[in-house]
Amino acid sequence: QITLKESGPTLVKPTQTLTLTCTFSGFSLSTNGVGVGWIRQPPGKALEWLALIYWDDGKRYSPSLQSRLTITKDTSKNQVVLTMTNMDPVDTATYYCAHKGPGFYDPFDIWGQGTMVTVSS
Amino acid sequence: DIQVTQSPSSLSASVGDRVTITCRASQSISSYLNWYQQKPGKAPKLLIYAASSLQSGVPSRFTGSGSGTDFTLTISSLQPEDFATYYCQQSYSSWTFGQGTKVEIK
Numbered sequence: 001q002i003t004l005k006e007s008g009p010t011l012v013k014p015t016q017t018l019t020l021t022c023t024f025s026g027f028s029l030s031t032n033g034v035g036v037g038w039i040r041q042p043p044g045k046a047l048e049w050l051a052l053i054y055w056d057d058g059k060r061y062s063p064s065l066q067s068r069l070t071i072t073k074d075t076s077k078n079q080v081v082l083t084m085t086n087m088d089p090v091d092t093a094t095y096y097c098a099h100k101g102p103g104f105y106d107p108f109d110i111w112g113q114g115t116m117v118t119v120s121s
Numbered sequence: 122d123i124q125v126t127q128s129p130s131s132l133s134a135s136v137g138d139r140v141t142i143t144c145r146a147s148q149s150i151s152s153y154l155n156w157y158q159q160k161p162g163k164a165p166k167l168l169i170y171a172a173s174s175l176q177s178g179v180p181s182r183f184t185g186s187g188s189g190t191d192f193t194l195t196i197s198s199l200q201p202e203d204f205a206t207y208y209c210q211q212s213y214s215s216w217t218f219g220q221g222t223k224v225e226i227k
Contacts, residue, residue: 037216047157047165047208049216060215063122096164105212107155109176111164 022097033102127219144209
């Protein structure tokens with residue numbers, strides 16, 4: 001059974017850097033084709049894909065946020081970390097991590113519960 | 122970037138109604154279109170992948186169709202537990218979500 005859980009601060013100040021951790025179980029991020037992505041959702045708004053890291057350490061970023069994002073993995077700990085710099089109140093959102101299957105075009109089939117992050121001074 | 126546009130943004134329907142939601146991509150994405158259901162305060166749940174494949178455990182009243190740029194999610198007979206927001210997502214080139222369709226009780 002695949003599970004994912006996000007953790008990190010609930011409140012950050014403007015200009016600070018946000019660091020979120022996704023801890024997962026039930027799969028290995030060294031399996032060919034598998035990935036873990038991050039998606040966010042501002043209150044009352046739509047989902048927005050942010051970043052994804054592949055089993056082979058390949059990385060993809062949203063073009064609109066690429067300059068602010070870094071995604072890394074620790075395979076031994078079953079964790080994926082997302083950092084977002086220069087946080088702004090518009091970044092207030094629920095942040096989800098999700099499992100992407102081994103097929104190149106596979107969807108995000110299993111999601112974490114999400115963690116709400118508020119950006120405010 | 123590939124954009125995906127959903128319509129309508131919201132709809133009101135009754136239990137038992139047939140409901141159709143459409144999604145249009147800004148360029149051809151073959152069949153790499155997925156549908157998710159999200160209920161308030163919960164994470165999205167995958168319903169349909171690759172345009173028409175039903176995710177395990179999802180009721181058969183949910184069907185997906187389409188290819189290229191135009192796609193459809195149909196709920197054949199709306200049930201009380203189906204009132205939620207639905208999102209399409211393309212996975213052909215990175216990942217992009219539609220704006221969502223909120224299905225409300227009439």
